[in-house]
Structures are given as structure tokens and as C-alpha cells.
Amino acid sequence: MDIKKLNQIYEGKAKKVYATDSPDYYIVEYKDDATAFNGLKHGTITGKGIINNKMSNLMFQLLAKNGVKTHFVEQINDRETIVKAVKIVPLEIIIRNVAAGSFSKRYGVEEGRELLAPTLEFSLKDDALNDPLINDSHIIALGVATENELEQIRTLAYKVNEVLKNFFAGLGVKLIDFKIEAGRLPNGEIILADEISPDTCRFWDAKTNEKLDKDRFRRDMGGVEEAYQEIFSRINNA
Ligand code: TMP
Numbered sequence: 140m141d142i143k144k145l146n147q148i149y150e151g152k153a154k155k156v157y158a159t160d161s162p163d164y165y166i167v168e169y170k171d172d173a174t175a176f177n178g179l180k181h182g183t184i185t186g187k188g189i190i191n192n193k194m195s196n197l198m199f200q201l202l203a204k205n206g207v208k209t210h211f212v213e214q215i216n217d218r219e220t221i222v223k224a225v226k227i228v229p230l231e232i233i234i235r236n237v238a239a240g241s242f243s244k245r246y247g248v249e250e251g252r253e254l255l256a257p258t259l260e261f262s263l264k265d266d267a268l269n270d271p272l273i274n275d276s277h278i279i280a281l282g283v284a285t286e287n288e289l290e291q292i293r294t295l296a297y298k299v300n301e302v303l304k305n306f307f308a309g310l311g312v313k314l315i316d317f318k319i320e321a322g323r324l325p326n327g328e329i330i331l332a333d334e335i336s337p338d339t340c341r342f343w344d345a346k347t348n349e350k351l352d353k354d355r356f357r358r359d360m361g362g363v364e365e366a367y368q369e370i371f372s373r374i375n376n377a
Contacts, residue, residue, distance in 0.1 A: 169189070228320070231264055
């Protein structure tokens with residue numbers, strides 16, 4: 140696709156977004172920067188941007204094959220991808236299959252406990268407020284999304300979970316939980332945006348429960364780059 144990169148319009152903790160010479164497309168660039176705890180902890184995970192770019196694109200293509208509409212258009216190089224221009228709905232959309240992280244802390248549940256059903260929760264994407272949990276009625280009352288959009292988001296999130304959970308099970312990996320983001324197309328349709336990577340998912344080896352995701356960085360466990368490599372190589376050998 141013949142698209143020219145123009146000015147940077149956004150810089151997040153892990154990616155930059157550029158305008159292009161078409162109003163319908165952006166270019167995202169994945170960085171090696173890593174943060175945790177709303178930016179309190181900073182670091183670099185060498186090669187992460189390349190893995191997250193390629194892995195996200197593979198996940199978006201897998202999801203598209205399974206009927207999920209995503210922002211993915213075309214990978215340009217190791218770190219850059221053309222995506223559909225969307226307005227991000229400012230919500231972190233989190234699905235959990237197994238208790239871990241903030242869920243375990245909040246409800247006093249040991250990490251690793253299988254949940255009886257997948258859970259869906261939302262956080263408001265607002266760094267100044269520390270991404271607070273937000274419920275459906277708050278989302279509608281504040282105009283963050285409409286009821287119709289929320290319904291599309293719920294359907295999207297559970298579908299993504301089914302597809303990814305099965306895919307990773309085939310690689311000997313448990314999908315513990317993940318965060319996705321949704322975007323609005325100009326026609327109002329909600330599609331999957333952002334990324335799907337070890338930054339945004341928890342992956343545990345099915346046999347050993349070894350963590351193969353960003354928790355190794357968050358918790359200073361070491362072997363961070365190796366964990367990203369391990370997940371990526373299992374996907375590539377699938
Ligand atoms: P949590 O247990 O810390 O709430 O995280 C749930 C999932 O969401 C986990 O897979 C990591 C992911 N996540 C993000 O992608 N970005 C974030 O800012 C946070 C807090 C979690």
C-alpha cells in the first residue's frame with residue numbers, strides 16, 4: 140500500500156502514532172520502552188517493539204479470519220504497521236480467565252485460581268486518575284460509550300477471548316487475562332485496535348505455570364526478553 144508517513148499525532152508508553160497522507164490510515168510504531176504502575180517504573184525491553192508489532196499483526200490476522208474486525212491493514216517493517224484511523228474509546232477492556240494481578244489483590248483470591256466464567260471489566264483510560272475501574276452505567280452516564288457501543292465491545296471482547304484462548308492452548312500456553320482497546324471508525328462501527336502482545340496479556344506455560352509476559356518486568360523476575368522470544372517463537376512455529 141502506498142502510504143506516506145506524516146507528523147506524529149500521539150506518543151503512548153509503548154507506541155507512537157503518525158498521520159499519513161490518507162485520512163483513513165495511521166502508521167503505528169512500536170517502541171522498546173516499557174513502563175509499569177502507570178509509568179512509575181521505566182525500562183527498556185530490547186527487541187520488544189519488533190516482537191509486539193509482528194505478534195499483534197499475527198493475532199489481528201487470526202482474529203480477522205474468525206470474524207473479528209480489527210484496525211490492522213499492513214505491516215511496513217519490523218516496527219511499523221499501517222492501521223485504520225480510528226478514535227480510541229478511552230477504556231481498557233479486560234477479560235480474565237484465571238485470577239491474577241489486580242483482580243487477585245482486589246478480591247483476595249490466590250493467583251492461578253480458575254474462574255468459573257470469564258470476567259469482563261473496564262478501566263477508564265486516564266493516566267491522571269490512574270485508570271480507575273469503571274462500570275457500565277458510569278460509562279454511559281459519562282458519555283464514554285453508548286449502550287449500543289458497549290454491547291459491541293462486550294461481544295468483541297468475549298469473541299477475542301474464545302479465539303485467543305483456543306489458539307494459545309494449542310501452543311501449550313494458558314491465556315490468563317488480557318487488555319484490549321476498541322476504536323470507532325468514521326461510520327461509527329466499533330473495531331479492535333491497539334495491540335495484542337506480552338505487554339497486554341498474561342501468558343503462563345501450561346505445564347510449569349512459568350510466566351511468559353510483562354509480569355517478568357513488572358515484578359523484576361528477570362528473563363524478560365527471553366519470555367517475549369519464547370511466546371513469539373511458539374507462535375511462529377504453530
Ligand atoms: P491487571 O491484573 O494489572 O489489572 O491487568 C490485567 C491485564 O491487563 C493484564 O493482562 C495486563 C493488562 N494491562 C495492560 O495491558 N495495561 C495496563 O495498564 C494494565 C494495568 C494491565
